[in-house]
Amino acid sequence: MKFSYSWLCDHLETDKNANEIGEALTNLGLELESLIDYSEYSKFVVATIKDFRKHPNADRLNICKVDDGTNTYQVICGANNVKKGLKGIFAKDGMYIPGTQINLKKGKIRGEISEGMLLSERELNLSDDHEGIIELLDDFQNGTSAVEALKLNDPIFEIGITPNRGDCLGVRGVARDLSAKGVGKLKPLNFKKINQLEFASPIIWNINNDDNSCEYVVSRYFKNVNNSKSPEWLQKKLISLGLRPINALVDITNYITIDLGRPLHVFDADKIGKKLNMRLANANERILALDNKEYTLDKNTTVIADEDNALAIAGIIGGDYSGCTDDTKNVFLEVALFNPNSVAQTGRILGINSDARYRFERGLDKNMVIEGLEYASYLINKICGGLVSKNIEAGKLDNIEHKINYKFDYFNKTIGLELDPQKQIKILKDLKFQINKSNEKECEVLVPSWRNDVKNKIDIVEEIIRIYGYENIKQSVPTVSIDEIDKIDNSSTNKKYKSIKKLKKTLISNGISEVITFSFHSIRAQEILKGDKSLKISNAISDDQSYMRNSMIFNHLESAELNFKKGFKNIQLFEIGPIYNSPQSQENILSLLISTEENTNSIYKSEEFNFYSLTELTSILISSLNFDIKQFNISRSTSNTYHPGQSAELFMGKKLIARYGKVHPLIMEEFSKLKNCYAIELFFENLPIDSISRANSINILDSQFQFSEKDFSFLFEKEQNLYEVQRYVKGLDKNLIKNVEFFDLYAAKDLGDDSKSVTFRVTIQSKEKTLEEKDLEQLHKNILEKVTNKFKAKIRG
């Protein structure tokens, strides 16, 4: 909402300056977004070039004698419009020039002294024009301030209006709020009602098929008007806000929309039928609107129509055909109350953001219908002449008074501040609320017609504190209770965040950096990773963000590729965030991606990253969450994201804990620059939260007695799960077998296709004694026999 200082003063008698008013607006909740105020330009003054001569050392410069009414100055000037007798705007030594953002300094230019500057429009931030210096056409006296000479004495306010404050979408409403804040006094509306309503309107409202989208409409017919240019005062008002004056009738409706916040519409009466209707549009009915665009309507749109055509989209925009032009002789004025909901819906569907829609959907002051009609009639009659008809109306103006019972201590309880009932009442009265009944405890408040946002007692509290001032609210910090600390300690989400932090620290210390990528998938990623179709975003900004992701791997491959192009060879990144299986199923997981290049450095050699390096990393991550990778059930992954032979899934019961492996070569086709890509997905939410949030849980047996190690080699079936073998061997003697470590795997043709040779080392140690040879031998024998039987294994070597 934009308005000028002088426009505000049409409604508000005030001695406050623009800055003070701007501050008051923000404190009222009408946030000042910008204030264009040229009052500081009064330091620049009108001055005349008395004489000038060419600069001896520069072709394009002139040495001017400039008179500012007090003194004469020597000014070096490069403008091409320098001439004797020119009146311009002069800035003296030391003054700040807003357009160039520098302080002017007296000094020599090519050897000649310059004591000031004649300004261009750009140097004053008035326009981009810097072709020449400002040349005033009127004969101002030297020394007159630039504010006066350039007519810059009207600051422009731009304020943000929150959706609840439809009443402040007119200058008068803003003035009313300011007056309640004590910034000035609201002036009465200054116009005369037209007493001679001579004839009945030849155009009538004949509303049928009513869909309740218009509660009430009232009109007048104006005969024999002269619609030429509007008077200067009106044009200037519109121009000051950057609006283009069109003709008197249109300007008047625009003016009243801004002045009173009351949209209304004028039809050229000779271009429309005699019976007007409000009806729902026919399917695919078209209308060319005043914005020169053609809209296709649907059957939920309310239109104003005559017998044949839709003339306007109700509450949103008029039709081009029935609009008023310079030739208009007869006018039909329409002032209506449209249903905010249907205006909002239609406006949204058609994508029209008009001043009218903006006001209607926020709700209008019902009392302003007749007042708007009268005010518009007065202005049309005064400016365009002619005769005015009697009212023709339809529907009912149902002005329900809204009353609220309000207890004064509700304010104190809500705000935490004692405010005397008398002071509360004073504020409400200043806001034009009526106090019907009151005692020292409570009162009945009658809400003014323009405040349809005030519905409940809490809204009354807001009104009072808004005027009393948020700066007066006393700040306090509530004390922390033991209960609250307990809740934090027991909160599963707090625990989860703790675990996430542990994971992040582990990842970072392993050289992996954190990224955050969008929760979206491109159409391509969705196709390749086969996400749920129900995750499609209806109004996506771009094809790259069309679905909610069901995995992070694609995003991470994109990141990796981006970083590869930036010269990274080894890319290690992770993200902890959401993936979506369906709209109702979101999982927060850790996903990490490692992309490595062959190491060509002959000095700093490192082993090639492979599936087993990835397994080790997975194991480290799981350990950081107080679990042991070997305690889970492992199986090959069937996910089409991974290489089928180099990927694994870990389960705890039926819950998936982790999936990791080499990224499937088919996916890598999309990222041809990247070579060796591995990913881990850790579904940490599936682990019991109490275990993973504990500081430390693994109990490592520490014994002072001697330990013994023995290596075993077996031939197993090729698909034998070695986690099972490891668990089994460990379980053979929980007291003595401290560790089972696998360290060699050999699968080659000479063993046949169905078997593999595996070697592991068993560490044996007692807590109670140093074991004797025969005890050890017995245990070794036991391991050999049991493993052979249990897994159909053969002893090797």
Place this chain on the structure above:
Amino acid sequence: MDIKKVLNEVTKEIEQSSSQQELQNVKVAYLGKKGKITELLKSLKDLSLEEKKSSGSKLNLLRIEVENLIKNKFNDLKIEEINSKLKNEYLDISFPPPNSIASMAHPISKTFDEVITIFGSMGYSVAEGPDIETDFFNFSALNIPENHPAREMQDTFYIDDKDKEGKPYVLRTHTSPVQIRTLLNQKPPVKIIAPGRTYRCDSDSTHSPMFHQVEGLFVNENANMGDLKGTLIEFCKQFFNVQNLKVRFRPSYFPFTEPSAEMDIAYEIVNNKIQLGQGDRWLEILGCGMVNPIVLENCNVDTNIYQGFAFGVGLDRITMLKYGLTDIRSFFSGNLNWIASNGFTIGDF
């Protein structure tokens, strides 16, 4: 028998030994079973008691001295040998290592952590809710009915799929639905924060289709607007690490709070950089207010007993302000150079 002569002889031979093997040979020649000194000691048995005494002690002293000489020489030779070996083990210490880039935590992680810690110290536990929300939780329960202009304050992403009420799912436009989820699940007193991802269809240098917020909610018998103001000022002081913080609380509007406020903090430009805390310019930091009783009633909370406040802070925004970052899009680009220059090492995280 000339002990001195033997000593001179053996000393010379020890000194001339240039390897441990040579020295060993000397040792055998003098102290071995048939060594010269051993033989001399053996010959003592033929002497008289008196002679035995005087020669014996001299010979023993000789033996000890020779043993020491040999032992010391062994040590010297060992050091010499290791030293000469080391000469062949010199590496090029100046061969530069491959470039490496420090692994870091994302600045948003750091902010999440700080927010949870600061509010945790004020008694707030963490709650959460899903990113894909129903119309009920994101809008209607928060007193934002359909066609309400407030819906246009937030450009909503919709999902094709529809919920049980037949309304399309939305990507939550704010973290406020967690207020509803928590209040429907938990009886007051409730004191929670809910950090998380939020979405609006908007994209430029200050708007990203995905961003982060933290929601705060405190409902009990008497939490009032002064408490709200104090809580948020305390948070900002701690988060921005500015003790002398000038703030402005001004009226605003959110359908789910009444009265509503926005909080600005003062700043000034010093050497082309934003300095928070003082000055006469204002930066909007957050929106807040007293929970609208309509919202509490939507959650079956008895408004005759309970009241409370709520707030929502843009986490990307306060992160950008705190660390002087300018383009929100770089947060989500996955650019490791950006992470390395703006992230946090394990020690700082």
